[in-house]
Amino acid sequence: MDLNQIIERLELRTTRLTNFLPERKRLFFKQLEAKFQNRAILLHGPRGVGKTTFLLLMAKRHNLLYISGDDPLLLTVPLQDLLETILINYPGVIIDEIHFMPNWSAMLKFLYDSFPNKTIWISDSSSVLLRKSVDDLSRRFVLLKLPLMSLREYIHFEAGIDLEVLDSPFENLAEYTSEILRQVDILNFFKDYREKGTRPFYIEGNFKEKLLNTLEKTIYYDITHLLNVVHENHFGVMKAIISHLAYSKIQTFNVESMCRQWAIGKPKLYELLHAMEESGVINIAYKDKIEKPYSKGAKIFFADPALYYALEGEIGNFREAFTIFALKERGKILASKNEEEADFIFEGAKVVKLEIWGKNKRSKSSDFVVRDDIDLPIRNTIPLWTLGMLW
Structure with missing residues (x-):
């Protein structure tokens, strides 16, 4: 399977997932979306708080390709080649649960520097991974948190x-x-x-x-x-x-x-x-x-x-x-x-x-x-x- 076929499958998955998003969404999403202005952002927060739902909404709104870091499809081709091809053809990419990807820190630094006009939004359950990575990367990515649901929500x-x-x-x-x-x-x-x-x-x-x-x-x-x-x-x-x-x-x-x-x-x-x-x-x-x-x-x-x-x-x-x-x-x-x-x-x-x-x-x-x-x-x-x- 070549890169274009992989991307086509990823596009179908993104479309399928965005078509089945829940009707009622967290109120915190409005506050979070207003902060999503930087081209390099790490969204972190505990499992199950709605990070994936929010990122899919943002993918749909900004025409970005959504990828789950643990998707087995990603193991079938060279990952850096795949992401480069995506960024050539898309305004940007969203990678959910980035820690599942091998050598993700060096790869993100390369993509950030190589595509200065492209959006790279990632998520993880903890912000510590980014803080432990290379200094250049942790300085360039804005950290935003999605907390647990409030009583108001x-x-x-x-x-x-x-x-x-x-x-x-x-x-x-x-x-x-x-x-x-x-x-x-x-x-x-x-x-x-x-x-x-x-x-x-x-x-x-x-x-x-x-x-x-x-x-x-x-x-x-x-x-x-x-x-x-x-x-x-x-x-x-x-x-x-x-x-x-x-x-x-x-x-x-x-x-x-x-x-x-x-x-x-x-x-x-x-x-x-x-x-x-x-x-x-x-x-x-x-x-x-x-x-x-x-x-x-x-x-x-x-x-x-x-x-x-x-x-x-x-x-x-x-x-x-x-x-x-x-x-x-x-x-x-x-x-x-x-x-x-x-x-x-x-x-x-x-x-x-x-x-x-x-x-x-x-x-x-x-x-x-x-x-x-x-x-x-x-x-x-x-x-x-x-x-x-x-x-």
């Missing part, structure tokens, strides 16, 4: 309503929440969303099974591309970390004990934790702005709060996990050094001390208290659901 999918984005949960909240409550039964939507609404594939049903399958693929396929060396027991370590996060009330663990149990050194354990964070499995709230190689006392949560429900784990950890998940898109969130004062420190437009309210917790001296059992703000108390309206 879930309501749009379910009810077709485009609610206003919340600028900040720390200012003028009373008027915003009152207006939202006039339009929807927010706590009922939030109850469903927290169990099944963080990724658009929930529409297809079997959300729990699909989410756990996504977690499995991330560990066994995506994370391996972030590690220099990976052995079978490293997968066991990651599974142990997931199990601990799911079923323990305390979201830290004994590093020394885990190293002894799995016969690995501290550097490798922290490398695994970093890879799990970069690939969207966990969020780590450090106690210092500067992340040290070995950060003691850091709090670790699932990056997708719905995993606590999917794994039938410690549901009480959802509150803190959801707070980190939402606020990290707007600023930096740290674990408080003084837990008598606050649970977290959020550094956004301003620095605020946050307490996450749960049963049997005594009040701290924080600036704001986040609670999941109220629908309206009271004094300095913020309803948890409002953090789901930030995008």
Whole structure:
């Protein structure tokens, strides 16, 4: 099969895929599309958040050829020859899940330099691959992120309503929440969303099974591309970390004990934790702005709060996990050094001390208290659901 035949097949696949795009799309796509101005862009984000759907929309809108990095067709011809031919005949190319392609970093640098008037948009589940590649490449590609679905987007999918984005949960909240409550039964939507609404594939049903399958693929396929060396027991370590996060009330663990149990050194354990964070499995709230190689006392949560429900784990950890998940898109969130004062420190437009309210917790001296059992703000108390309206 020659290059033209391969390209013809790729064109047919792109057309077929764009013809079956879902009617209702994520609200975040509008915000993301406005940022797609550079000719070299890496779109990153966890599996299952809609990267492929968005890229197919962009391929259709800009007459670009879409390619999936794991397409077996790509193995039948010299890859560089194929991409050169595509860029000669198309305004540009979109390569989804770039890490599946061999020698992708050097190839992209060559194409970027050889076709200065062409568009090259790529995607991956993590941005770290590009940052680890040659400096010239990481400087030339703009990094953009597609996060998990917000509560606001879930309501749009379910009810077709485009609610206003919340600028900040720390200012003028009373008027915003009152207006939202006039339009929807927010706590009922939030109850469903927290169990099944963080990724658009929930529409297809079997959300729990699909989410756990996504977690499995991330560990066994995506994370391996972030590690220099990976052995079978490293997968066991990651599974142990997931199990601990799911079923323990305390979201830290004994590093020394885990190293002894799995016969690995501290550097490798922290490398695994970093890879799990970069690939969207966990969020780590450090106690210092500067992340040290070995950060003691850091709090670790699932990056997708719905995993606590999917794994039938410690549901009480959802509150803190959801707070980190939402606020990290707007600023930096740290674990408080003084837990008598606050649970977290959020550094956004301003620095605020946050307490996450749960049963049997005594009040701290924080600036704001986040609670999941109220629908309206009271004094300095913020309803948890409002953090789901930030995008």
